[in-house]
Amino acid sequence: MKLARVVGTVVSTIKAPDFDGRTLLLCDLLDPSGAPSGGYTIAVDSVGAGAGETVLLLDEGTSARQVLSAPGAPIRTVVVGIVDAVTGEEAG
Amino acid sequence: MQLARVIGTVVATVKTPGLEGVKLLVIQPLDRHLAPVGGQVVAADAIHMAGPGELVYFVAAREAAEAMPNRFVPVDHAIVGIVDAVTPLAGGEASAAAEPPPAAAQPASRSGPPRKARQATRP
Numbered sequence: 001m002k003l004a005r006v007v008g009t010v011v012s013t014i015k016a017p018d019f020d021g022r023t024l025l026l027c028d029l030l031d032p033s034g035a036p037s038g039g040y041t042i043a044v045d046s047v048g049a050g051a052g053e054t055v056l057l058l059d060e061g062t063s064a065r066q067v068l069s070a071p072g073a074p075i076r077t078v079v080v081g082i083v084d085a086v087t088g089e090e091a092g
Numbered sequence: 093m094q095l096a097r098v099i100g101t102v103v104a105t106v107k108t109p110g111l112e113g114v115k116l117l118v119i120q121p122l123d124r125h126l127a128p129v130g131g132q133v134v135a136a137d138a139i140h141m142a143g144p145g146e147l148v149y150f151v152a153a154r155e156a157a158e159a160m161p162n163r164f165v166p167v168d169h170a171i172v173g174i175v176d177a178v179t180p181l182a183g184g185e186a187s188a189a190a191e192p193p194p195a196a197a198q199p200a201s202r203s204g205p206p207r208k209a210r211q212a213t214r215p
Contacts, residue, residue, distance in 0.1 A: 007124070008180045010095075010149060014141050015173030016159050024093075024149070026124055026178060040124045042093035042149055051181030061155040074138065074151050074159030074172050077093060 002057040003030040003083065006049050010042055018073035025049060025079055027057060032086060043077040044068065056081035095122040095175065098146045102134050110165040117142060117171065119150060124178070135169035136160060147175040 004027035012024065023045040031037045034054065041057065046067055049055045058064055061076040068078060100118035104111070115137040123129045126147070135150050138159035142148050148171045150156075156170035157163055 006181065008178055010173075010175055011177040011179060012149070012173040013176050014139055016138055018159075019173060024173075028124070040094075042095070061153065061158070064155075072158055072163065074155045074157075074170060076151055076153060076155040 001080070002059055003032065003034075003086065004028060004041070004043070004055055004057045004079075005030055005036070006051055006053050006055055006079075007040075016074055018070055018075065019044075022068075025055075027055065027079070029057075030054065032088065034086065041077050043079045044075050045079045047079055047082055049079050049082055054083040054086075055079045056083055093149045093151045093172070095124065095126065095178070096120060096135070096148055096150050096171075097122060097126075097128075098142050098144050098148055098171070099132065100144060108166055110162065111167075114160065114165065114167065115140060117144075119148065119169070119171065121150075122147075126178075133169050135171050136165075136167040138170040138172050139174065142171050142174055149173050149175060 006025050007028050008026035010024040025043050025045050027043050028036045029039040058078045058080045064075050064078040065073055096119040098117050099120050102116035116134050117137050119135045120128050120132050121130045150169055150171045152169050157165050157167045159170040159172050
């Protein structure tokens with residue numbers, strides 16, 4: 001799983017049916033210290049994450065579909081948690 | 093998933109049987125400020141509505157095939173939605189400057205026969 005920060009949403013009318021009713025969050029990937037590591041991804045929300053929050057991203061399709069109870073959906077990345085704190089040698 | 097701009101189409105007469113009827117588009121992946129990043133790739137159009145010039149999002153890897161009607165096709169990138177707007181959230185760090193307005197706000201610059209035909213299908 002990866003750490004990321006929610007920085008925006010993606011609004012889409014024309015989309016695969018599996019995305020109906022789901023929120024797409026634009027997330028900057030973070031390193032363990034909380035600094036942006038350069039990349040980003042669009043993830044499906046499953047926890048009600050909001051702007052600026054540090055979140056936990058699940059980036060594996062089979063698990064993602066299980067979390068969302070959406071078998072057969074073309075979804076690989078899901079926000080599965082809101083991070084309160086990261087501690088450790090590398091974490092700031 | 094990532095953002096991308098559709099920049100072309102691919103026509104292939106001879107292809108593996110699973111790819112028959114699959115619409116192939118050339119896309120340029122973008123960073124979240126909509127600047128090109130990385131190489132162009134050929135993606136299947138899972139929504140059958142994307143066209144050149146459009147801002148889309150795509151899914152890669154095994155999940156791409158899940159977006160197709162036949163889930164056991166040899167597809168590794170699939171367009172799964174057309175972007176209306178990328179909205180920075182207050183409190184986030186998204187740069188609003190590079191984000192496009194909703195498609196509906198700019199009909200003059202994006203109107204064309206294919207676009208109009210497709211908009212008619214919107215709910």
